[in-house]
Amino acid sequence: SRSHRITILAGDGIGPEVMAESVRILEAVEAKFGFTVARSEHLVGGAAIDATGHPLPPETVAASEAADAILFGSVGGPKWETLPPDIQPERGALLPLRKHFGLFANLRPGVCLPALTHASPVKQELIADGFDVLCVRELTGGVYFGTPKGREERNGEPVAFDTMVYMKSEIQRIARVAFTAAMGRKKQLLSVDKANVLASSVLWRETVVEISKEFPEVELSHMYVDNAAMQLIKRPGSFDVLVTENLFGDILSDEMAMISGSLGMLPSASLGKQREDGLYFGLYEPSGGSAPDIAGQGIANPIAQILSLAMLLRFSLGEVEAADAIEAAVAKTIADGFRTGDIATSQPGETKVGTSGMGDAILARL
Amino acid sequence: SRSHRITILAGDGIGPEVMAESVRILEAVEAKFGFTVARSEHLVGGAAIDATGHPLPPETVAASEAADAILFGSVGGPKWETLPPDIQPERGALLPLRKHFGLFANLRPGVCLPALTHASPVKQELIADGFDVLCVRELTGGVYFGTPKGREERNGEPVAFDTMVYMKSEIQRIARVAFTAAMGRKKQLLSVDKANVLASSVLWRETVVEISKEFPEVELSHMYVDNAAMQLIKRPGSFDVLVTENLFGDILSDEMAMISGSLGMLPSASLGKQREDGLYFGLYEPSGGSAPDIAGQGIANPIAQILSLAMLLRFSLGEVEAADAIEAAVAKTIADGFRTGDIATSQPGETKVGTSGMGDAILARL
Numbered sequence: 071s072r073s074h075r076i077t078i079l080a081g082d083g084i085g086p087e088v089m090a091e092s093v094r095i096l097e098a099v100e101a102k103f104g105f106t107v108a109r110s111e112h113l114v115g116g117a118a119i120d121a122t123g124h125p126l127p128p129e130t131v132a133a134s135e136a137a138d139a140i141l142f143g144s145v146g147g148p149k150w151e152t153l154p155p156d157i158q159p160e161r162g163a164l165l166p167l168r169k170h171f172g173l174f175a176n177l178r179p180g181v182c183l184p185a186l187t188h189a190s191p192v193k194q195e196l197i198a199d200g201f202d203v204l205c206v207r208e209l210t211g212g213v214y215f216g217t218p219k220g221r222e223e224r225n226g227e228p229v230a231f232d233t234m235v236y237m238k239s240e241i242q243r244i245a246r247v248a249f250t251a252a253m254g255r256k257k258q259l260l261s262v263d264k265a266n267v268l269a270s271s272v273l274w275r276e277t278v279v280e281i282s283k284e285f286p287e288v289e290l291s292h293m294y295v296d297n298a299a300m301q302l303i304k305r306p307g308s309f310d311v312l313v314t315e316n317l318f319g320d321i322l323s324d325e326m327a328m329i330s331g332s333l334g335m336l337p338s339a340s341l342g343k344q345r346e347d348g349l350y351f352g353l354y355e356p357s358g359g360s361a362p363d364i365a366g367q368g369i370a371n372p373i374a375q376i377l378s379l380a381m382l383l384r385f386s387l388g389e390v391e392a393a394d395a396i397e398a399a400v401a402k403t404i405a406d407g408f409r410t411g412d413i414a415t416s417q418p419g420e421t422k423v424g425t426s427g428m429g430d431a432i433l434a435r436l
Numbered sequence: 437s438r439s440h441r442i443t444i445l446a447g448d449g450i451g452p453e454v455m456a457e458s459v460r461i462l463e464a465v466e467a468k469f470g471f472t473v474a475r476s477e478h479l480v481g482g483a484a485i486d487a488t489g490h491p492l493p494p495e496t497v498a499a500s501e502a503a504d505a506i507l508f509g510s511v512g513g514p515k516w517e518t519l520p521p522d523i524q525p526e527r528g529a530l531l532p533l534r535k536h537f538g539l540f541a542n543l544r545p546g547v548c549l550p551a552l553t554h555a556s557p558v559k560q561e562l563i564a565d566g567f568d569v570l571c572v573r574e575l576t577g578g579v580y581f582g583t584p585k586g587r588e589e590r591n592g593e594p595v596a597f598d599t600m601v602y603m604k605s606e607i608q609r610i611a612r613v614a615f616t617a618a619m620g621r622k623k624q625l626l627s628v629d630k631a632n633v634l635a636s637s638v639l640w641r642e643t644v645v646e647i648s649k650e651f652p653e654v655e656l657s658h659m660y661v662d663n664a665a666m667q668l669i670k671r672p673g674s675f676d677v678l679v680t681e682n683l684f685g686d687i688l689s690d691e692m693a694m695i696s697g698s699l700g701m702l703p704s705a706s707l708g709k710q711r712e713d714g715l716y717f718g719l720y721e722p723s724g725g726s727a728p729d730i731a732g733q734g735i736a737n738p739i740a741q742i743l744s745l746a747m748l749l750r751f752s753l754g755e756v757e758a759a760d761a762i763e764a765a766v767a768k769t770i771a772d773g774f775r776t777g778d779i780a781t782s783q784p785g786e787t788k789v790g791t792s793g794m795g796d797a798i799l800a801r802l
């Protein structure tokens with residue numbers, strides 16, 4: 071039978087709770103679809119700081135190198151907020167993982183199911199049928215990693231600087247990921263930049279236009295980032311796939327997630343280079359944070375973590391049937407009215423559940 | 437009697453129409469409050485490109501140098517969209533004006549009046565009482581103007597780069613503007629940065645904290661830009677004054693304007709250094725664009741332009757009573773039910789008006 075291996079980095083806050091539900095789902099699809107996934111669990115984030123002094127211990131990296139993918143929970147919490155940025159749980163774990171594994175393509179669905187439009191902060195009439203946007207964020211370039219970055223004295227005063235830089239090849243590869251994703255959807259790609267101000271955006275736009283020739287069926291359009299931040303709110307349903315550079319993607323994909331109203335439902339994938347076999351090494355994590363305010367209460371929505379597992383099965387393990395089955399089971403569970411607190415209303419036909427209750431309901435529908 | 441002078445740069449699209457209403461209002465307050473404002477009108481944007489080949493003719497700059505302030509309409513339109521970015525109406529006029537006049541402080545109110553919450557894309561229950569946020573955007577620093585900026589070949593491929601750079605003194609002066617504004621409001625200041633990733637943001641945060649010692653009554657908090665993009669949507673009413681660097685301010689102030697739902701109502705001020713007499717040279721313009729789709733139809737909302745005039749009277753001319761009177765007349769006009777198309781509903785008690793009808797209604801209440 072097919073065998074795979076993954077590392078599980080549950081992290082802090084609600085991470086371990088929602089991860090436990092994902093593992094139950096994973097065991098169910100292993101049995102059902104006849105494959106095995108060897109899992110090794112490792113420390114990351116605040117939990118790793120407490121145990122080892124570092125948010126990303128070398129042992130965690132080494133174990134992940136030996137795996138096909140990382141299933142990541144969430145990291146961070148008030149306990150570690152006063153540490154210097156470099157060794158804070160989020161930044162100190164995520165940025166080095168992205169760089170080390172070359173995870174340049176961040177896929178973040180911004181989905182609002184028609185049954186959950188009430189949870190969105192946006193007026194019902196603007197999102198009546200729900201929406202399904204895919205944000206493709208470049209994840210290893212731009213101002214995050216560009217050099218020089220630092221601080222010096224100039225004319226007797228401190229000056230600090232970062233460099234927003236893109237090589238053409240970096241833009242080409244993320245553009246291809248985005249066009250390919252669009253081909254499997256509504257074939258509409260919006261590239262977001264600030265080409266009226268930034269030299270890096272001029273190269274971005276130019277390169278995206280060039281790559282569009284390889285995908286003649288995809289309708290490409292462009293928008294400035296300030297305008298995109300407005301239009302996403304007013305007409306989220308009019309977008310299909312959106313591609314943008316690292317910093318803009320950080321802002322817009324979070325904005326999109328908030329607009330969807332279902333942060334607890336949204337998975338994400340951070341992928342490296344595609345291998346010969348068509349699969350990717352990847353890191354998969356919920357879009358939301360570690361939610362320390364509700365951690366340990368058994369009430370967090372595990373769906374974002376479970377859908378992250380589905381993405382892992384699809385993109386890193388090639389277990390497409392298992393991924394489809396999980397996504398279908400989640401959709402059915404929502405359709406059947408199961409709701410954790412974050413997506414509940416007081417409407418008839420809803421069954422309010424906690425973390426493991428939601429896990430049970432999804433398992434029952436697998 | 438007190439005499440002042442301003443340049444009027446009406447620009448393109450709806451610019452001239454809404455400017456005409458502002459001029460009527462200006463004449464009324466001159467008469468009422470006993471001061472004179474010499475006005476000279478000049479070309480800018482697409483209109484200037486058509487006439488002179490350049491979006492910001494030297495003559496326009498020279499005239500503005502001789503004035504106390506600039507009342508700016510709006511620029512841009514489909515006709516000029518295919519020009520190279522540098523000489524496009526918006527970028528080619530606004531960035532040089534900001535740099536030339538050292539307009540480092542951009543004040544952008546994001547206001548949703550309780551009577552106009554229906555126009556916001558955000559659900560009624562999240563903004564029931566409306567909201568009033570002031571975005572203070574640094575306008576002459578950061579990645580907009582930082583050098584090096586450009587493109588070169590590295591290892592045989594094109595690479596493009598921009599530099600996000602802040603001197604401590606640039607952060608100090610914008611922080612003081614923001615704290616001062618907060619002192620006149622609810623005394624709450626939120627500084628938005630990305631200090632977990634950017635060296636320039638680390639200096640930003642450090643400096644804002646230092647300046648906060650000068651304003652012990654103001655409650656200062658910090659938020660990462662990705663989180664701010666989310667929280668603005670979910671709880672706009674919980675913010676008072678927000679201060680941030682140039683690029684983040686570009687994105688967040690537009691996002692905030694969209695959330696308010698009343699883009700046609702929102703003025704803005706871009707101020708230089710405060711003079712000895714307490715006044716500022718400034719450029720005042722509506723937050724919305726030139727709206728070419730509705731230009732020439734006499735239906736644009738002139739309120740953003742009229743409130744921009746009020747800001748000009750307040751900050752650049754020191755005609756505070758006139759500014760107060762205009763703002764009160766606008767508020768009364770809205771309370772009395774006058775609505776241009778952008779803010780109309782089909783509720784009883786509304787009088788639907790065009791551009792000049794709105795001007796008439798405001799004039800009548802002055």
Ligand SMILES: CC(C)[C@H](C(=O)O)[C@@H](O)C(=O)O
Nearest residue numbers: 160161164165320632633662
């Ligand atoms: C923690 C932080 C460095 C990170 C980022 O900015 O990329 C986070 O906001 C994210 O989007 O995953």
Ligand SMILES: CC(C)[C@H](C(=O)O)[C@@H](O)C(=O)O
Nearest residue numbers: 266267296526527530531686
């Ligand atoms: C036109 C453009 C250069 C400008 C900016 O990015 O500052 C505009 O978006 C604005 O906010 O005034």
